[in-house]
Amino acid sequence: AQSVAQPEDQVNVAEGNPLTVKCTYSVSGNPYLFWYVQYPNRGLQFLLKYITGDNLVKGSYGFEAEFNKSQTSFHLKKPSALVSDSALYFCAVSSYGNNRLAFGKGNQVVVIP
Amino acid sequence: DSGVTQTPKHLITATGQRVTLRCSPRSGDLSVYWYQQSLDQGLQFLIHYYNGEERAKGNILERFSAQQFPDLHSELNLSSLELGDSALYFCASSVANPGGFTDTQYFGPGTRLTVL
Numbered sequence: 001a002q003s004v005a006q007p008e009d010q011v012n013v014a015e016g017n018p019l020t021v022k023c024t025y026s027v028s029g030n031p032y033l034f035w036y037v038q039y040p041n042r043g044l045q046f047l048l049k050y051i052t053g054d055n056l057v058k059g060s061y062g063f064e065a066e067f068n069k070s071q072t073s074f075h076l077k078k079p080s081a082l083v084s085d086s087a088l089y090f091c092a093v094s095s096y097g098n099n100r101l102a103f104g105k106g107n108q109v110v111v112i113p
Numbered sequence: 114d115s116g117v118t119q120t121p122k123h124l125i126t127a128t129g130q131r132v133t134l135r136c137s138p139r140s141g142d143l144s145v146y147w148y149q150q151s152l153d154q155g156l157q158f159l160i161h162y163y164n165g166e167e168r169a170k171g172n173i174l175e176r177f178s179a180q181q182f183p184d185l186h187s188e189l190n191l192s193s194l195e196l197g198d199s200a201l202y203f204c205a206s207s208v209a210n211p212g213g214f215t216d217t218q219y220f221g222p223g224t225r226l227t228v229l
Contacts, residue, residue: 022225032215041125044220051214057134094215099144099207100169101218103156 002027004091006104014112019081021107023074023091031093033074034101035065038088040092047089061085081111114204116140117221119204125133125227127155138185138206145187146207146218147179156192162187163209194228202227 003026013019022026025031032051036044048059063074074091088108092101116139126132130148138145147159158171162181168224173179176194177184191198209216 034217036220043117043222044205045115046217046219049217056193092156095212098169099209099215099218100146100158100171101148101215102158103148105155 002031002095002098002102004093004102004104006089006091006106010108010110012112013081016080019076019078019085019109019111021076021091023076023112024072024103025074025091025093026072026095027095028055029095031072031074031095032092033065033067034092035059035063035074036090036092038090038106040087043045044090047076057110058083062104066112081109083111083113085109086111115219115221117166117206117219119202119224120220121224122222123225126194127229128194128196130194130228131185131190132194132226134189134204134226135226136187136189136204136206136221138204139219142206142219143183143185143208144207144216144218145185146205147187147189148171148203148205148220149200150197150203154200156203158186159189160210163216179199191226196228197225199228 034049035047050067091104118137143164159173161169191224205220207216
């Protein structure tokens with residue numbers, strides 16, 4: 001079975017400050033990890049993914065994530081948050097031969113002007 | 114815009130009824146996935162089709178069924194609807210060939226189903 005934990009319900013950050021959204025995962029075998037963002041009344045937008053290779057992955061809109069195998073984590077980061085980054089962020093995991101995505105419960109990010 | 118389209122955007126119906134949700138994948142994508150997003154269950158995988166064939170089932174109720182047609186569009190049929198079926202239903206598509214690496218899934222805007 002594969003699962004994702006996003007421990008915080010809401011992340012509050014001041015505009016211009018670094019933003020971190022935490023994600024830990026559990027999967028058999030090597031993980032494939034994804035981050036998606038959901039704006040109100042919209043679908044999920046793909047931000048970035050880790051399949052293999054460099055542990056630091058760069059994605060859309062200035063976001064990046066670091067894969068840490070020993071800590072089974074894949075935290076999402078942005079050096080300087082914008083008010084427009086306020087949204088719901090989902091971490092997801094899958095594995096080789098299993099295309100279904102298992103999502104975390106999501107983190108509401110609120111960037112305060 | 115992901116390139117995945119879903120219709121209708123909103124659907125309001127009564128308990129016991131049957132509805133059909135439609136999804137058109139991105140051009141060139143052979144895989145279609147259906148997910149349900151609800152407040153209590155979060156985002157749950159329902160079913161995966163690849164090039165017209167069912168490839169994986171998740172937490173999909175027996176009252177729900179899906180299919181993928183030769184033109185690769187997919188339909189999710191929900192019958193004997195209950196209040197608890199009210200949710201946002203997403204379709205996603207990818208190039209991925211089942212049994213290999215998980216390719217990026219691109220999501221449609223969703224269909225919001227309200228059962229009264």
